[in-house]
Structure formats: structure tokens, C-alpha cells
Amino acid sequence: MNQRPGNQLFDAYFTARDMREVFCDQGRVQAMLDVEAALARAQAQVGLIPHTAVAPIEAACQAGFYDFAALGEAIATAGNSAIPLVKALGKQVAASDAEAERYVHLGATSQDVMDTGLVLQLRQALALIERDLAQLGETLATQALRYVATPLAGRTWLQHATPVTLGMKIAGWLGAVSRSRQRLQELKPRLLVLQFGGASGTLAALGDQAMPIAEALAGELQLTLPEQPWHTQRDRLVEFGAVLGLIAGSLGKLGRDISLLMQTEAGEVFEPAAPGKGGSSTMPHKRNPVGAAVLIGAATRVPGLLSTLFSAMPQEHERSLGLWHAEWETLPEICCLVSGSLKQALLVADALEVDAERMARNLDLTQGLVLAEAASIVLAQRVGRDTAHHLLEQCCKRAVAQQCHLRAVLGEEPQVTAQLSAAELDRLMDPANYLGQAHTWVERAVAEHSALTA
Numbered sequence: 001m002n003q004r005p006g007n008q009l010f011d012a013y014f015t016a017r018d019m020r021e022v023f024c025d026q027g028r029v030q031a032m033l034d035v036e037a038a039l040a041r042a043q044a045q046v047g048l049i050p051h052t053a054v055a056p057i058e059a060a061c062q063a064g065f066y067d068f069a070a071l072g073e074a075i076a077t078a079g080n081s082a083i084p085l086v087k088a089l090g091k092q093v094a095a096s097d098a099e100a101e102r103y104v105h106l107g108a109t110s111q112d113v114m115d116t117g118l119v120l121q122l123r124q125a126l127a128l129i130e131r132d133l134a135q136l137g138e139t140l141a142t143q144a145l146r147y148v149a150t151p152l153a154g155r156t157w158l159q160h161a162t163p164v165t166l167g168m169k170i171a172g173w174l175g176a177v178s179r180s181r182q183r184l185q186e187l188k189p190r191l192l193v194l195q196f197g198g199a200s201g202t203l204a205a206l207g208d209q210a211m212p213i214a215e216a217l218a219g220e221l222q223l224t225l226p227e228q229p230w231h232t233q234r235d236r237l238v239e240f241g242a243v244l245g246l247i248a249g250s251l252g253k254l255g256r257d258i259s260l261l262m263q264t265e266a267g268e269v270f271e272p273a274a275p276g277k278g279g280s281s282t283m284p285h286k287r288n289p290v291g292a293a294v295l296i297g298a299a300t301r302v303p304g305l306l307s308t309l310f311s312a313m314p315q316e317h318e319r320s321l322g323l324w325h326a327e328w329e330t331l332p333e334i335c336c337l338v339s340g341s342l343k344q345a346l347l348v349a350d351a352l353e354v355d356a357e358r359m360a361r362n363l364d365l366t367q368g369l370v371l372a373e374a375a376s377i378v379l380a381q382r383v384g385r386d387t388a389h390h391l392l393e394q395c396c397k398r399a400v401a402q403q404c405h406l407r408a409v410l411g412e413e414p415q416v417t418a419q420l421s422a423a424e425l426d427r428l429m430d431p432a433n434y435l436g437q438a439h440t441w442v443e444r445a446v447a448e449h450s451a452l453t454a
Helices: 017-023 025-046 049-059 066-078 082-094 112-148 166-191 204-221 235-262 290-311 323-327 332-350 357-364 370-385 385-401 408-414 422-428 438-453
Strands: 150-156 159-165
Touching: 017 025, 017 112, 017 332, 025 049, 025 066, 025 082, 025 112, 025 204, 066 082, 066 370, 082 112, 112 166, 112 235, 112 332, 112 438, 150 357, 150 422, 159 166, 159 235, 159 438, 166 235, 166 438, 235 332, 290 332, 323 332, 370 385, 370 408, 370 422, 385 408, 408 422, 422 438
Parallel strands: none
Antiparallel strands: 150 159
């Protein structure tokens, strides 16, 4: 097995397997070899190298032929991964065709191979992230519609505010997913571009054939040829990392909400149960939000990694010392963390366990205080805002002091009953009648999702 051993204990928890395969040693090396093979084909197309050289080079561009441990040791001396790989590739080609070995890596520089190889990996990563975001959006849209009219306490500053619906809360998560999908679509043309500039970005080594080769190479790899090489202009990669940071943060919000709703004191919404999931090593009763923990963990880790990408942007002249190196593991790790977060979000969202009865009981914990605004708004139209606000404030204090329901206090207050009938008070004290535009927000979020999916 060529893959070097690593710390794999937490990988299954924090990273999706298919994303780790993109960025494992095999994936990294194969992406660079794909660039080398495409370069040979492009140069043969324009007549720079003989067509007979292409097949031996292509045949050698298989990651399985190379010793990753040896490459890793060589990187410590060479300073990047392309230098030892190109040397090993040359030897592999020469073993079957000494003439073809002359044309390996012709006119390219190490960073061309590494950056373009990275772009090929990011294209795979982007496809995986877009797939999972679309699936998550579909799941959240279904759940938002399912619970569009299920009331629960809105919470501001962690205190009960006014009623919302679970569907509205889920629609909030859905909207963030939709916006991230839009951002990824918008950045694709800027991200999926060729890096090909040679030693200092001029492609001088290829003479008059430079642009035809660059165009042919971009075509071979199905990448766009940018306006110029971007060896030390890293905004494309940082933009992608920033959008991934937004995704991680939005999923962290979802995880935070779920974990708070799972708290014993709330007990309203739960991650799906599974044998052995969320248990404790000592407490048999525990049901911990282990999926939400990944979402919150990724949202906590990614910003620090993203700061590395931003810090590495002011790179020196035409090739950076150290700042470029700081990117190598950073962006792949962000991709892996976001993939793991998406995997857990899909598991959580697909089978949410909802206790609507507990939501109703929790709504009544304050004995009607969450609907004080509803009564105040109606009363204000009859006696004035300040008078109504002061009156409701006093009634709320009395309800708390007497440990009774606000409805009872309002029904005993002459200034209130002079303006509001018993039927009106009953209607105002029903959470289902004070949900505002919750239904509309759900419909709009689902419509936006559907438009993206169509």
C-alpha cells in the first residue's frame, strides 16, 4: 500500500471518505500526473514534441507506480512535491522509452503542476460539496414544509421571545444552504482555471508556441485559460476557501440550534437515534448530539485555517517563499472538514425527531408571557401605544408575582376587559394565532431552493 500511515482515528467522524480520497497522497499525486500527461498531449498537438512521445509519458502517469513515502522524504530536500515527482516520472518514462523522457515536463515549472493539479482536485471537491449541498437543501425543504405550522418558542438572547414555527427555523437553515450553492456557482469560472506560466510566468521557454500550448493544455484538462498565470495571485483559492468557511459557519448554526433544542430542559428536536450513537462511557441515560458536535467543531476550526489562506495572500514577486507552502495542506483540510460537516448535517436533517407536544408545553412555561406582545399590539390600537405597553407590563409582573397565567390576569384587569372581549383574549393567547409570516418565509425559502434545483 503506497499511502503513508496517518492519524486516522478521527477521520471517519470529521471527514467524508470520498473527500479524503480526493486529497489523500494518491489523489494529490494522480492530479499532478494528469497535468503532466495532458501537457504532453497538448505539446504534441502543436508539434513541439513528437506524437510518439505521448503514449510512454501517459503510461507512466499512474500514481500506483510511485513510492509515496520516498516522495515524501524527497520533498523535505526539494522544497515541493513536483520536483521529486517529475524526476521519478522521467525515470519511469525512460525505462520504456529513453527518447520520450526528453519531453517530460517541457517548459513547465513545479508550481504549474502543483497548482493545476490542485485545481483538478478542487473540481472534484466542488462536485462533492455541490452534490451534498443540493441533497441537504432538498431534505431541509421537505422538513420545512412538514413543520411549517408547528409552533415553538422563539428565543432571543437565549430567552423565550414570541412564537415561531419549526418550519420557519428550518427554512432559515435552508436559505443559508441555497445562498452557498449560488456562491459556488458564481465562483466556478474564476476557480477552475489553468496555471501555466513556466519559470517566472512568461512561458519564455516555449517561445512562439507558448500560447497555442497553453490553450491546448487548458482544453485537455477542461479548464479555462485565465488572462495570465496566477503564481502569486491567490485570490481564486482564497475565495473558494472563504465560501467553504461560510458553509461551515452556516452548518455550525444548524448544529448549534439542534444541540440547544436537544438540551434536557428543552427536549424539542433530536438527532435521529441509532444503536450506540451519542452514548456516554459512564452514564447509560445520555443521548448526546454527536452530529451537531461535528458541525460546531468544523465551524470552529475552519476560520483559523481560512485565516492562514488570507495571511498567505501577499506573496513575493513571481514566486513565494513560505506563503505558498502554507496553503498546501490548508485548503484541502478545509474541504475535508466541510465534507464531514455536510455528511453529518445530512444524517441529522434527514430524520429529525420532533416532539411537538413538548414544544407546546415549553411555549406555555411562561404562562402566556410569550404572547404579551400580541395583546399589547391590539390594545395599543385602542388606547395608545404607551398606555398599552405600560398596562401589559404591569399585568406581566402581576402574573409572575402571583404565579398565574397572563390570560387570567388580563381577564381580571378592567382596563383590558373594557377593550377586549373574552373571545378576543382567548384568540390572542393562542400561539397558533401569532405566527406572523412564518408560513410565507417557508414558502419563499423552498421556492428559492426549487429554482436552484430546476
